Amino acid sequence: MPADRPAARPDVDNVTKACLDALTGALWKDDRQVQRLTVERLAGGDPGIVLAVRPATADDGDGGRTALAHLLARVDGL
Secondary structure, three states: OOOOOOOOOOOHHHHHHHHHHHHEOOOEOOHHHOOOOOOOOOOOOOOOOOOOOOOOOOOOOOOOOOHHHHHHHHHHOO
């Protein structure tokens, strides 16, 4: 790539897919479980990704705590 050409930024949908795929098995069994997703590219500032995840339901047969709730409880203690 020529030095005078800026580096291409990936499409926001491709970055989103990579994030969803990376979290499969950690926060959900399949990214088809995601019910709402809001994505935006912010102008300026440092590049980065911010994720906010919350369970859609509190009942997964585990005494009312989802696997995500267990994970968030562990992370909160770090």
